[in-house]
């Protein structure tokens with residue numbers, strides 16, 4: 015395990031595990047956290063032994079939002095000039111799937127970080143919310159955009175305008191998360207999902223992620239055309255030959271990341 019200033023990183027069974035590690039402030043997302051998470055995501059992207067990534071926090075908090083003490087006295091010119099959260103945009107360039115394993119609070123930037131991952135799983139005690147309105151601000155790391163796409167306008171407006179927090183069950187019903195685990199199992203559950211992803215043909219996994227993400231950017235016709243090309247492209251990978259031959263030979267396929 016490697017300890018950075020605000021996070022820890024380890025590789026378990028071809029899964030890169032990033033753990034936010036600022037327990038005293040419920041993993042508040044300081045500018046340093048953003049820099050370290052994005053730096054490590056890029057490292058894991060380059061690591062051929064890693065096929066998928068999990069981001070988690072502590073049992074009490076995934077992350078309770080951007081670090082309020084760091085922002086409180088900033089002016090518009092400071093925020094505009096430093097644009098300290100724009101670095102999170104770089105996470106979008108990661109081709110390997112990223113799973114959020116959420117326990118406890120996922121509020122503000124913490125909820126936005128979970129939404130920025132490819133999918134999120136949560137413990138029964140998880141709480142999701144975008145309470146920025148209570149601080150006199152609005153979400154700024156994609157919350158108004160990604161939450162709306164994930165759960166639809168009614169619940170997104172309700173959460174963003176009232177600051178209401180929802181529990182894991184409501185998050186599941188609304189499509190914000192894909193699975194609920196007992197609290198003690200959420201990290202192993204997320205790692206197991208990521209380990210399964212990492213066992214498949216790496217290029218096909220990356221193309222599948224790209225194709226799903228394009229559904230949020232394109233018309234249906236453009237998206238279907240894009241998907242068809244990516245599907246056809248999988249036939250240029252070793253993994254397609256291996257996967258289909260293994261099926262016909264009634265054996266387990268041996269996939270690689272490249």
Ligand code: CO8
Nearest residue numbers: 038039040042078079080081082083099121122123154155
């Ligand atoms: N920032 C800094 N410190 C925090 C944060 C935070 N977001 N959240 C909690 N802490 C600190 C508390 O100040 C406290 O510190 P101390 O022990 O020194 O007093 C410690 O963590 C423990 O917190 P509490 O004592 O409050 O614990 P409780 O169990 O009573 O309450 C809550 C837990 C409900 C999670 C509560 O801490 C809370 O409401 N936190 C703030 C939640 C919030 O408002 N989050 C949104 C922040 S704004 C944001 O995320 C904007 C993102 C977009 C920015 C884009 C800019 C371009």
